[in-house]
Amino acid sequence: MNIDKKTAKTQFTIEKHRDSYEIKEFANVCFRVGSTSKGSGYEYYFGSDKTPREITIPDEIDGLPVTKVAVKCLPSDAIVFCRADLYPKLTRETKACTARAFLEEPARFDAEEADQIKAFVKKYSEDVAHALCGSDCVEAYVRFLELAKTKPEMLEKLADSAAGNAEIRALLLNKSSGKKAEELTFEPKKMTVTEFKKLWTYSEYPSKETGEKLIRLSNYKGTDEHVVIPFALGKKQITQIEGMFPATVTSVEFENPDIEIRCSFRNCKAMADENGFIIVHAPGRSILTDYIGERELEILRIPDGVTENTYGTFHGLKVKKVILPPGFKKLAGGTFSDCIDLQSAELPEGLEEIGQLAFGDCISLKRLYIPASVKIVGFFDFRKNTEIYGEPGTAAQSYAVEHGIPFHEGRIPEEG
Numbered sequence: 001m002n003i004d005k006k007t008a009k010t011q012f013t014i015e016k017h018r019d020s021y022e023i024k025e026f027a028n029v030c031f032r033v034g035s036t037s038k039g040s041g042y043e044y045y046f047g048s049d050k051t052p053r054e055i056t057i058p059d060e061i062d063g064l065p066v067t068k069v070a071v072k073c074l075p076s077d078a079i080v081f082c083r084a085d086l087y088p089k090l091t092r093e094t095k096a097c098t099a100r101a102f103l104e105e106p107a108r109f110d111a112e113e114a115d116q117i118k119a120f121v122k123k124y125s126e127d128v129a130h131a132l133c134g135s136d137c138v139e140a141y142v143r144f145l146e147l148a149k150t151k152p153e154m155l156e157k158l159a160d161s162a163a164g165n166a167e168i169r170a171l172l173l174n175k176s177s178g179k180k181a182e183e184l185t186f187e188p189k190k191m192t193v194t195e196f197k198k199l200w201t202y203s204e205y206p207s208k209e210t211g212e213k214l215i216r217l218s219n220y221k222g223t224d225e226h227v228v229i230p231f232a233l234g235k236k237q238i239t240q241i242e243g244m245f246p247a248t249v250t251s252v253e254f255e256n257p258d259i260e261i262r263c264s265f266r267n268c269k270a271m272a273d274e275n276g277f278i279i280v281h282a283p284g285r286s287i288l289t290d291y292i293g294e295r296e297l298e299i300l301r302i303p304d305g306v307t308e309n310t311y312g313t314f315h316g317l318k319v320k321k322v323i324l325p326p327g328f329k330k331l332a333g334g335t336f337s338d339c340i341d342l343q344s345a346e347l348p349e350g351l352e353e354i355g356q357l358a359f360g361d362c363i364s365l366k367r368l369y370i371p372a373s374v375k376i377v378g379f380f381d382f383r384k385n386t387e388i389y390g391e392p393g394t395a396a397q398s399y400a401v402e403h404g405i406p407f408h409e410g411r412i413p414e415e416g
Contacts, residue, residue, distance in 0.1 A: 002060040014061060021061045022068040054101075057082040084112035095120050096131040103132065103140035121147040129154050133161035138281070138305065141168055169253070170283045196233050198222070201243070204236065212236075217263075219243040231255035257283035261310055266290045277303055288313060299323065309335055311355070320364075324348050331358050333378060340364060349373055354380075367412050370396035 008014050012023045055078050058066055069086055078094050079101040080087075090098070095117075102109050102117045109117065121128050125148035132144060141158070159172040196202075201219040206212070215238040220227060227249050232238055242262035245252075250270040254261075265271050265278045269292065272278045276293020279286055288302060288309040296318040302309075308330040314322075315337050321344040322336065328348055333355030336342055342362045347354075349371045356378035359365055369389040370377065377399040380386075387406040390396030400407035 001056065001058045002063060003058045005062045008058065008061045011055075016064070017067075020065050020067040022070075023057065023066060024070050054079045055081070057086060059083055081109065082113065084110075084116050087113055087116040092124060092127055096124065096127040099128045100131040100135065100140070103128075103143045104135060104137045106143070118147055122149065125149045126154065129158055133158060136168070138168055138171070138286070141171055145171075168281075191230060191233070193233065196230075202233070202238075214239045216240040216242065220245055220249070223248060225250045226253070227251070228253045229255065229259065252280050254280070254282035257285065261287055261289060264290055264310075266292060273303070275303075277306075279303065279306060291317070301325075302328065308332065311335075312337060314339060320344065322346070324351065326350065329353070331355055333357055334360060336360075336362055338362075347371055347374075352376070354378055369412050370394070370399075372396075 005014075008021075015022045015024055057069055057080065060066065069082075069089065077097045080090055080094055080098050082090075087095070087098075099117050099121050102114065103121070106114060121144065128144065128148065129150075132140060135141070155172045159169045199220065199222040200217050201221065202215055202217050204213045205216055207214050213236050215233050215236050217229070217238060217240065220243070225248060227245070229241060229252060230238060238256060238259065240260045240262065244264050244266070245268055247267040247269065249265065249268045252265070252271075259282060261280070265280070268278065271280075272290075272292055276291055277288060278290040278292065279288050281287070285308065286306050288306045290310075291313055298320050300314070300317070300319045300322045302322070302324050304325045305327065306325060307327055309332045311332045312334040313332065314335055317336070317339050318341050319339055320341055322342065323346045324331070326348050328351055330353045331347070331351065335355065335358045336345070337357050337360035339359075340361065340363050342359070343364045343366070345359070345365065345368055347368075347370060350373050351371050352373060353376040354370070354374060357380070358378060359368070359380050365386060367387045367389060372391040372394045374395050377395050380399075380403075387408060388396055388400040389408045389410060389412050390400075392409055397407050399405070
């Protein structure tokens with residue numbers, strides 16, 4: 001990256017040599033002479049808590065290369081984007097913080113710096129683990145475990161810091177015990193009936209398969225910010241949860257990986273990401289439960305990593321196009337009901353189920369491609385002018401034939 005001298009001066013203190021530049025200091029970082037543990041020398045301190053924590057070191061200034069950087073005056077928690085030859089000169093703290101950013105979003109880094117970061121993660125796993133503590137990015141932990149040399153105590157410490165994310169905790173604790181990802185489990189927390197009734201409103205119902213009594217939770221009455229939805233009450237398994245959670249809740253954890261989620265976290269604004277999506281996690285699942293973002297959109301992209309959603313997530317949203325991410329498995333009933341402006345929906349290969357009225361009253365949706373992976377298609381309430389596209393012999397064709405809807409083999413042709 002080449003920046004002009006005027007821009008460089010707003011970010012750094014620079015010094016021009018004959019055919020290169022040196023970055024001597026960074027914005028809001030003061031420079032002073034003093035004594036250090038090694039004798040007289042230079043010390044750095046920060047003059048403002050607004051010091052940027054993401055710093056891009058330019059390759060060139062006014063066309064001349066940057067060959068020297070005073071890396072010791074970087075904030076210890078800075079994320080640094082730089083040439084591969086400058087990365088080894090960063091402090092270990094800064095490297096670790098940058099490594100966390102790489103593990104969370106590797107696409108932000110060029111290939112050469114990425115290689116340097118991977119080597120650092122392998123050699124200094126403890127440093128990176130410390131920096132990674134508290135991250136809620138499941139993919140970051142997966143990448144870390146692929147690269148790092150881990151010890152049980154390190155994994156347990158990371159798991160403790162991820163108390164609000166059940167999937168991460170399971171991933172780390174089971175890695176520590178040597179279990180595979182598909183064997184993720186939880187140790188159920190024991191609670192007396194009296195303790196349980198103080199926290200939950202609940203009812204019992206019989207299993208259709210075995211007749212055994214199961215528990216359905218309906219409301220949380222406690223005051224904790226982090227809420228653990230337990231696996232069982234005594235010997236009765238908790239298999240469903242419904243109702244509205246209070247605004248005081250900031251994170252949840254599910255002990256039962258197969259629990260049916262019918263509840264809403266719409267009031268829990270602290271749980272929403274920057275785009276208004278509220279996503280909760282159970283082992284092997286990332287469930288989009290609510291959306292509190294913009295109500296009028298051209299395109300709605302459901303975040304990567306989401307595997308399913310709950311009933312009526314986007315009911316009545318004014319949107320023209322929706323895109324589901326790879327890995328999305330189950331589209332709940334009523335998801336896009338009454339989205340009367342919806343014209344296009346991109347459903348990924350790997351989608352397995354489309355719930356009842358997922359596209360109910362989507363009167364502008366004229367054509368829909370249903371992937372061959374879909375095995376269950378709930379009633380759509382499509383209008384007569386809706387056409388289904390898909391592969392022969394699939395659930396898409398069967399549904400179209402059964403309901404008298406025009407069916408076309410293959411994908412929807414591009415317009416124009």
